[in-house]
Amino acid sequence: MRPYMFISPARYVQGAGALGELAPQLRSLAVKSALLVGGRSGLAAVRAAVERDFPAADVAYSEELFGGESTDAEISRIAAIALAVCADAIVACGGGKAIDTVKTAAARIGAKIIVVPTVASNDSPCSSVAVVYNPDGTMNRLEFLGRSPELVLVDTRIIANAPVRQLVSGMGDALATYYEADMGRRRGAVNVPGGSITETAMTLAKLCRDTLFEFGTGAKIAVENKVVTPALDRVVEANVLLSGLGFESGAVTLAHGLSEGFHVIPACRERTHGELVAFGLLAMLILDGAGHAEFSRVLAFCREVGLPATLREIGAEPGALLKKACEHAARPGADGGFNAPPENDPERVYDAVLAADAVGRLI
Numbered sequence: 001m002r003p004y005m006f007i008s009p010a011r012y013v014q015g016a017g018a019l020g021e022l023a024p025q026l027r028s029l030a031v032k033s034a035l036l037v038g039g040r041s042g043l044a045a046v047r048a049a050v051e052r053d054f055p056a057a058d059v060a061y062s063e064e065l066f067g068g069e070s071t072d073a074e075i076s077r078i079a080a081i082a083l084a085v086c087a088d089a090i091v092a093c094g095g096g097k098a099i100d101t102v103k104t105a106a107a108r109i110g111a112k113i114i115v116v117p118t119v120a121s122n123d124s125p126c127s128s129v130a131v132v133y134n135p136d137g138t139m140n141r142l143e144f145l146g147r148s149p150e151l152v153l154v155d156t157r158i159i160a161n162a163p164v165r166q167l168v169s170g171m172g173d174a175l176a177t178y179y180e181a182d183m184g185r186r187r188g189a190v191n192v193p194g195g196s197i198t199e200t201a202m203t204l205a206k207l208c209r210d211t212l213f214e215f216g217t218g219a220k221i222a223v224e225n226k227v228v229t230p231a232l233d234r235v236v237e238a239n240v241l242l243s244g245l246g247f248e249s250g251a252v253t254l255a256h257g258l259s260e261g262f263h264v265i266p267a268c269r270e271r272t273h274g275e276l277v278a279f280g281l282l283a284m285l286i287l288d289g290a291g292h293a294e295f296s297r298v299l300a301f302c303r304e305v306g307l308p309a310t311l312r313e314i315g316a317e318p319g320a321l322l323k324k325a326c327e328h329a330a331r332p333g334a335d336g337g338f339n340a341p342p343e344n345d346p347e348r349v350y351d352a353v354l355a356a357d358a359v360g361r362l363i
């Protein structure tokens, strides 16, 4: 058996107004010059705090607008700019693709990886893995960086003002964390650092699931009203920290494999990662033989917060394309390249997807 392994970012800071901690944290990490990278709204969200705090902390900085896609060309461009301005840290200010670009560019040039998510829509911020896309928007590969971020800093005031669909998508991604880790552990999965799954990772993954069941609806209502509440605090922690630690030191299995497979269906590409993972999870639970109580609990949660529970809701329908998606999900080395689904049988995966859809249509 492989040794147990667990990895995580070095520091995690979260709170309403937490941006005020960015400059002091960078200073304590001995950062002298930071390159800030994000989309227009991501950079705008952090600008006031940067202009206010960085000079006093003696941290030089410059901004670069993110090109919009996490491609090899964009990663090289950001890495070259960071070298040109002698940045010893690259700060991602934005969502998953900007974060993945920054993590990869910083790892490549040996700069510190700093992540300031402005949405809580997926589990990328805390991880040492990045998704690299082709210029046409299809996925190219997962890049295993071998390094975790030095700092992940989340200002919940910013998250409260982001679109509610982003938070709900993050809940979909986070909801799968425990079930995938649990399935992975029963089947001897290898986690991202290349080891067996610790009890610690399982406990964090379980806390992630329980937090969502307890506070998911409250957090959604908070973001709908652009306010920060304890429920939002808890769910941001679940979406960003627990989900990231849980998937990376736990396991990614069929829910993520299906979310990737669904990309062969054009209409599914309009859905977010977390929405596809949520429906993939329902199919995975059926294939994994989950009992009525657990399945109903997950389905009820999806219905409660507005995550998809039928094929129609993810833009898919039974037929040849869906079969292709299931073949993709069941292929050896699927689901992000780590853990194949049980039996590795596309037909059984397809049956489970149709069964999940049938139950979703009933409830």
Ligand SMILES: [Zn+2]
Pocket (backbone or CB within 6 Å): 122, 123, 173, 256, 273, 277
């Ligand atoms: Zn994910």
